[in-house]
Amino acid sequence: MTWTIAVGVKQVPDADEVGIDPDTGRLDRASAPAVMNGPDRHALEAALTIRDQVGGEVIAMTMGPPNATSVLEEAVAMGSDDAVLISDRAFAGSDTWPTSLTLARAAEALEADVVVCGEETTDSSTGQVPPGIAAHNGWAQLTYAEAVDARPEEGRLAARRDVEGGYELVAAELPVVVAVAFGEFDPRPAPLHRKIYGENDFEPTVWDAEALGIEDEVGLDVSPTSVGRMETVDPVERKGEVVDEVDGLLEPIAEVRA
């Protein structure tokens, strides 16, 4: 028995390249290059690790605009067997409820045994999508996973989960959604021939909302949350004094302790 392992990867603005708009003095995210969400590289590595353990197929999936294809090419370069772009104007304004519904339906359509996600995205940083996928499908979930142990003979996947102040080992029945703890699973480098294949020859499967039968269940209208005000936060003022000797720290420390 082999497993179908779907991986959720998202395209986000490169956090390290977000510049300051010279006119407004604000962060200019629109001009930042789009890259794969960092934590999703760890998710991909975890998916490839599971494939190494049981055999099967890794399929990357992204919900995003057509140019999000580039993160799928990257996933294919890293070792994904195939990839799906889920793209539709109807998705605009989706919060995590319809986003996780969309990915849940895609995982069903792929007949996934395991869905692997990153811990959070760096642009929306909710971490809600993986449990959301599991909840929409009524599947098991293993979040904050630090290590995975496929147990095909039991029809289960076990994971070591990071819990506050310790860890736990939990086995879950398939199908299961895994969210990988950021920083675990060092991503393997993409071999050159896969990079070339990904960029030049590979074409993802493309699905729209109708293909998944969810055209009336996505977008702004079904999203329970909306963004109200946005306030810029004034940076905390710090003295920024550099002292040459540790003695220069004694007085400020004494003041704090007084």
Add this chain to the structure above:
Amino acid sequence: MSDDAVDVGEYEDVWVFVEEHGGEVMPVSWELLAEAAKLTETTGDDLVALAIGEGLETVADEALARGADRVLVADDPVFEPYRADPYGEQFRAMVEERKPSIVLIGGTHTGRDFAGRVAVPAHAGLTADVTELDVDDEGILQARRPAFGGDVLATILCEEHRPQMATIRPGVFEAAAPDPERVADGDVVSVDVVVDEADAISEVLEREVGDTADITEAERIVAVGRGVEGDLEPARRLAEALDAELAASRAAVDEGWVDGARQVGQTGKTVRPDLYVAVGISGAIQHVEGMNKSGTVVAINDDPNAPIFEHADYGIVGDLFEVCPALADRLEGEPIQEVTG
């Protein structure tokens, strides 16, 4: 208005989830109870605590002492240790039956793990990583959270769906002291347990809970980063000389050098000590978000361009393996005089 929108008028009360593991309550639960009391003052709702686990009598009484008007208790062996599926199912059943207007959950790994299993089937609004809370005249929760790397505070609203759920970052609110006299006035309601072990789709094979230190109340903190390269000795000694708690960046936690309970930052704790000493920490935005409410910040780093210096009041550019012992020597050599009068 969407099809699934609900009659918001049917929903009332503010719920706070009391997270406990084996009888030990996560401090964020009491922080939320104190903050939620401010919301109910505005809305006139009842403040309801909710506990799921096994053997919850003491926890329930403490929730009353800490400000709850009522405690809903789902007490059953199926809930110990924690698993997402039974917890989510039970919580969801309670939400759908009792219709709370607002539900607050600590943004711990556990809270973030199951919150979606309630919000998704209930089609509730769920806001993650909230650091400020308020409620308007119409009972709409104003859940504020940092966005765009902390440069913006976004207010997330849930106008047409109920309940309005949020997970809240640990350490941002102050817990209130328990008042034992409140216990007698409150109600403890035992609710029907709707889940059965036979339906569970996950099994906890091992569980090891080590350090559950609460660094959020510390007055002084020495925090280590990847720069310490696994050697905590210099920072430990400095912490002792300062009578400070040890904390860490996520990198140091991921390396396994320091327990996760001591992680500071966006996915860790928010701390606000009088003194924060960052040792071998670069100052990534996700880290700074958890410590920029500190009083005096001192940075020790050998890279003069490390961003941490922009977030510090005093910095020393140097090798931490030399600076920490030297500073500890000076602090130990000259006991700091308490200022009196």
